[in-house]
Amino acid sequence: MTKSSEENPAPVLSVRGLSVSFRGARGVWSEVVRGLDLEIGAGETVALVGESGSGKSVTSMAITRLLDPATSRLGGSIILDGQDILALSEEDMVSRIRGQKVAMIFQEPMTSLHPIYTIGDQITEALTVHSQISKAEARKQAIELLHRVRVPHAEARMSDFPHAFSGGMRQRVMIAIALASRPKLLIADEPTTALDVTVEGEILDLLRDLQEEFGMAMLFITHDMGVVAEVADRTVVMLRGEMVESGTTAQIFDAPVQPYTKGLLASVPRLGTMRGEPVPLRFPVVDMASGSVTPGTKLDRTPDTAAPLLKIRDLVTRFDKRGGLLQRRVAQVHAVEDVSFDIYPGETLSLVGESGCGKSTTGRSLIQLSGGRSSGSVDLKGTELFDASGEKLRRLRRRIQMIPQDPLASLSPRMTISEALTEPFLEHRMGSRAEARQKAEMLMNQVGLQPDMLARFPHEFSGGQRQRVCVARALMLDPEMIIADESVSALDVSVKAQVVNLLMDIQQNLGLAFLFISHDIAVVERISHRIAVMYLGEIVEIGPRAAIMESPAHPYTRRLIEAVAVPDPSRRHSRRSQEPVELKTPLHPMSYVPPKRRYIEITPGHLVRDDAMTAA
């Protein structure tokens, strides 16, 4: 695992003084990577980490020369296995380097595979394109590769199309294709970012095992410090195109030298730091310039547990799947099944679970925005939301606001921030235009933006600023509850901590209730009073944060928490189970009647689905 480059005098990849420039608007060249040095030996894994825009992906594209020569310029030298990459022609790159000496796997396994060829075709193509082997031989090797990446029933699945595979399985197929030519260097560009935590762990294990088997060099590009700690022998930290710090992973994590590295490490949410903390705790405030850390302060306001703000009972949301000649309903996706919980004023309840478990649909169903058919009861302080429609529903929506995952997509591109903020206020006739403006300015201050930014358009803000705008927009309507649907998932670590702190400030000042929907358990641990774990549309366990995190009762909860990559290289996971878990689907025929679930109360407020004892 920890083979160092000294054993292997000639590195597989040696990058010296690499610079990459792009031609921007009006022909201006801007340098996005400057003076990068990098060396990877055989069997070694080097992680390239940095926040978005740091130039890490551009570096990988430069190494494979995949950047458009018309709009980009490369400088410095890249030596791969003794060959100067920058001196080679495009034909040489195609015939001798790409897919031969260097192979890549990408972030999006959903789009990297060709949808109209079978998995078998795609792997055999990778095998036959550079070498002369018979079809039968290629097929044999392809099955062997699928076995290697631990795809169950490899032989039978050769004739399946990509859509029949889950995200994790597709990533395994991508890895099989990358390994087909036994490359010297494998570049993995955020290979696990789009995957669920449980699947992420499996893929990281697989990559580590395969690297040992094949003795490849691996360049691992990621923004996730947890993943770095799991896989990398050495780490290179990048910031705005420059290398900030490099060293062994243990060095970087234990004794970072540069302030930026210190700041980056301090902002990473770490699972388990909340052990023994009774109330939600703000993230430490990190000064990126000096690297100094001010510990986070506690949330002072306690939830008002006298009467629930929102009572949700037997919530069911199903989506129809139509088919056949007459477009009749043939099956239903049971997105949310029999979900009941309460939210109290001033409380944060988090919904966690893997993608597709129905947590976002639950949030949207509450305000009838899911697009599916919902039933059950949602009671907001005595008002039944599911009885409302039309104008009454519109007025009720004011009281429950949403903060979206993608702030850019949820702001109309042709409206200024001022219009975006005042529009809902005026639509609900909450006051005059001048009052709306005044409130918008006040809220801009409150979310940490300048009021003079109101004249700008959404695209003139950074990602974190846009999310602050969305928070301000939600607050314009004086809501009683906010649904934060993956609101911080797309943000960089340092920004993520700031926005979470902002949400907690708002809760403290205004006493709002939050339904915090997230797959990021380390963030959830910080912000929640209570946590509900969802799996296949149902809640499997719900209870106070400490109870769920420290003594999870349902096997799925335990699996979810254990799978989180820990940003500490000394606590690398021992081998997880090698057999990938087959995914279940919430798609059922029309005749399906879901089993009635019962919940067992283990300790006060901590409920677990009754299959917990038997499912293990």
Added chain:
Amino acid sequence: MTSVSTDKLPPSPTGEGVSAPDGPWKRLSAGLLSSPTAVLSGIGLILIVIAVLLAPLYANHVAHTDPFRSGLSAKIEIDGKKVPVMQRSTEGLGLGVTPIGPTWSGEYMLGADTQGRDVMARMLYGGRSSLLIAASATMLTLVLAAIIGVAAGYTGGLVDGVLSNLIDMMWAFPVYLLAISLSIVMIGKTIVLGPIELSSSSLIIPITIIGLVYVPYVARPVRGRVMAIKNSDFVLAARGLGVRRHRILLRHILPNVLSTLIVFAPMLTALNIVTESALSFLSVGVQAPNASWGTILQDGQALLYSRPTVALAPGIAIMVTVLLLNLFGDVLRDVLDPKSARGR
């Protein structure tokens, strides 16, 4: 190695110091101005419009003629000699008369037609009609298509079903067959719509016909665009904020459909010029005494062997105008399409 300075707010993910991109309208005009094709074709189009607007001035002060009255007995002075506009034919048996050919000077610059009228003056007046019809029909098409497309796309369900099927039915008709049938019904009658009385020679009839036949071609893509925007995050966010339906439609959806409509405008105008000419050539478009490039083309048909200029002049005018419009439209589409190379 690097000193990092950060204020309270994080740096923008695209890097500090990079100025924010311009708004959509600024980007559109900047994109058009940076393309020589767009600038040159734009100037060309403006010149054509100015020229046809100056038609009365030309007729009164340069050609000294009324282009709508026949000039069979008119005489003009060439090199000090009085020459009749309708000359004794020199071809074949020498029977009949041939209108005068191009003089390349003020009067009868492009010669006369079979009625002895000044072709150049008629070209300018005809251009007025052609461009007016094409532009108005385009507006009509865009407005109707926007209403139908937005209504179908946003409402969905039954309304969408009915409108989409209507569009499909209209689409199934060949354009010219539909236009000719409509013309035959409408032309030759005086249509009374309340206080408005439309005579058969009114330009409103060809405008309506041409405007109607192309509605499906625009309404369909608009409907698709609206359906995509309807499910976008910002519309969902607006619904969650309790913004009313009509406001979502007007303030959130419509501005984002505009670019689709704008792309259609120049190409549709070009298409309409050709359609108008074709209908007028077939005598079901612009009616006498009005002229258009299509009617002049028809006039020139009889003189194709003796005086080809009469047919060539409107033909070239149509070709040049359509070409300029299409060149301009191509650049416009590239600029508005964020995926194209020029769109950046």
